[in-house]
Amino acid sequence: MSFGKGSQGDRGATPPGGRQPPEHTGDAEALLIARSRRGDTTAFNQLILLHQQAVYTLAYRMLGDPDTAADITQEALFAAFRAVASFRGGSFRAWLLRIASNACFDYWRRSRRRPGESLEALTEPDSSHEEGQAQQFADDERWNPETLALRVEVQELIQAGLARLPLEQRLAVILSDIQGLPYEEIASATNATLGTVKSRIARGRAQLRDYLLQHAELLPRAYRLKEEKGRENG
Amino acid sequence: MEHSEHTGDQQRAQLSALLDNELSEQERADLEAHLQTCTDCRAELESLRRASALLRALPQPILPRNFMLPVAAPAVPEKPLHALPTARQVSEPERRPPALPATRGFNQRRPVRALQWLSSIAAVLGIVSLLSSGFSTLSSQQRTVGSVVQNSASAPGYGGDARPTAPTHPVVSPPTTQPGVISTPAPTERPGTTSATPVGTQGTPVVQQAEPGQSSGASSEPLLSITGLGVLLLILSASGFAIAWVLRRRW
Numbered sequence: 001m002s003f004g005k006g007s008q009g010d011r012g013a014t015p016p017g018g019r020q021p022p023e024h025t026g027d028a029e030a031l032l033i034a035r036s037r038r039g040d041t042t043a044f045n046q047l048i049l050l051h052q053q054a055v056y057t058l059a060y061r062m063l064g065d066p067d068t069a070a071d072i073t074q075e076a077l078f079a080a081f082r083a084v085a086s087f088r089g090g091s092f093r094a095w096l097l098r099i100a101s102n103a104c105f106d107y108w109r110r111s112r113r114r115p116g117e118s119l120e121a122l123t124e125p126d127s128s129h130e131e132g133q134a135q136q137f138a139d140d141e142r143w144n145p146e147t148l149a150l151r152v153e154v155q156e157l158i159q160a161g162l163a164r165l166p167l168e169q170r171l172a173v174i175l176s177d178i179q180g181l182p183y184e185e186i187a188s189a190t191n192a193t194l195g196t197v198k199s200r201i202a203r204g205r206a207q208l209r210d211y212l213l214q215h216a217e218l219l220p221r222a223y224r225l226k227e228e229k230g231r232e233n234g
Numbered sequence: 235m236e237h238s239e240h241t242g243d244q245q246r247a248q249l250s251a252l253l254d255n256e257l258s259e260q261e262r263a264d265l266e267a268h269l270q271t272c273t274d275c276r277a278e279l280e281s282l283r284r285a286s287a288l289l290r291a292l293p294q295p296i297l298p299r300n301f302m303l304p305v306a307a308p309a310v311p312e313k314p315l316h317a318l319p320t321a322r323q324v325s326e327p328e329r330r331p332p333a334l335p336a337t338r339g340f341n342q343r344r345p346v347r348a349l350q351w352l353s354s355i356a357a358v359l360g361i362v363s364l365l366s367s368g369f370s371t372l373s374s375q376q377r378t379v380g381s382v383v384q385n386s387a388s389a390p391g392y393g394g395d396a397r398p399t400a401p402t403h404p405v406v407s408p409p410t411t412q413p414g415v416i417s418t419p420a421p422t423e424r425p426g427t428t429s430a431t432p433v434g435t436q437g438t439p440v441v442q443q444a445e446p447g448q449s450s451g452a453s454s455e456p457l458l459s460i461t462g463l464g465v466l467l468l469i470l471s472a473s474g475f476a477i478a479w480v481l482r483r484r485w
Contacts, residue, residue: 041304045302053297056301057294061292067298070301077301134280135273135274138280155292176286178292195247198251199243202251203246203247205285206246206282208285208288208289
């Protein structure tokens, strides 16, 4: 019996946004980066075409608002063009996502209405993990990703759950589960150690799980009916 | 592994990392051995796997637009000599061209349009004042004739005659009639009606004779000035149209 990601059959079918192998800058991309360093906007635009979806997705999942995400994406890409000379190799996508995460954090700092609320307040997790929560979530068929078609309501619920996570956990979870970056790249993109990344991802997932379980009643009626019928039959 | 660790952060981090294939071979082997016997950890692993899978199943948001940077082009003549050391310097002049044609056209055409509007208004006002002065001269001439005729006739006839002149009369004659009628400081229509009602009720020929005489004699001066104003307005509007036309051709 093995529990690892790679060996588990149900994780075999990788969705579009799924984990990808560690990405290193290819020759074509390296050429585009070199031209971008000399101020070639056309070359940098080619890089943008390759990575704009990842940058926008990160901003959207971090901030939850399409307009703000678009502004932050544009801001991050401008910043990346300004700073492209400082790119020192490795994954260009991870480097871009790092700039985008910084832009999200900057936006968050700028837009804070309550001055008393500090970054630390959101970076420390509330470990309100209830006993048996994991078992409940693991057993509850409503939350089975294999059978749960991600309808708009469910997507909104997951996004709301993400928005409840402390920023650094949110970022780690998005970079891991949505962007599919390996821990090493997440560590470099978030300026953290591997241990911290591992811990943030685990806490983020656990907190999201708890949130989803608390809001099962928000699931579309169809799911609940199915469940109730299932219970009756069983 | 102790049972107290099961809900601990470290254990959960290991389970979560197992999902991501981020454990060393040794760690993985140890954890898998433990999972064979521990239902709590299996539940924890499964619940974390679900949370992760739900996130991974989220569809990618649709890009609202293309985020490519505007390519540097010598569109703005003031700043082409600058090099392109930073994105901000590139982007700022380049960001404008999409917006510039619209705003520039709007800003430059606006004064021309305003001029055309003003000229049209001036023309209308000029024509109105010319017409009104023309009408009032006509009506005052008619009134002198009418009043002479009706002086010989009875008083009720005059009341009927005064009504049609009332609309044009107040526009022209307020300054002239007001000094005559002391009791009414109110402007415009009042002089016409007040002069008509005492005539209708009292029917004294003295007032009737004095009024037409006054209006025909004293109103010639404002009539001239209103005609002048009308002509001036027409000239202004013509020149306004001419300037607008010249400006349009130049742009």
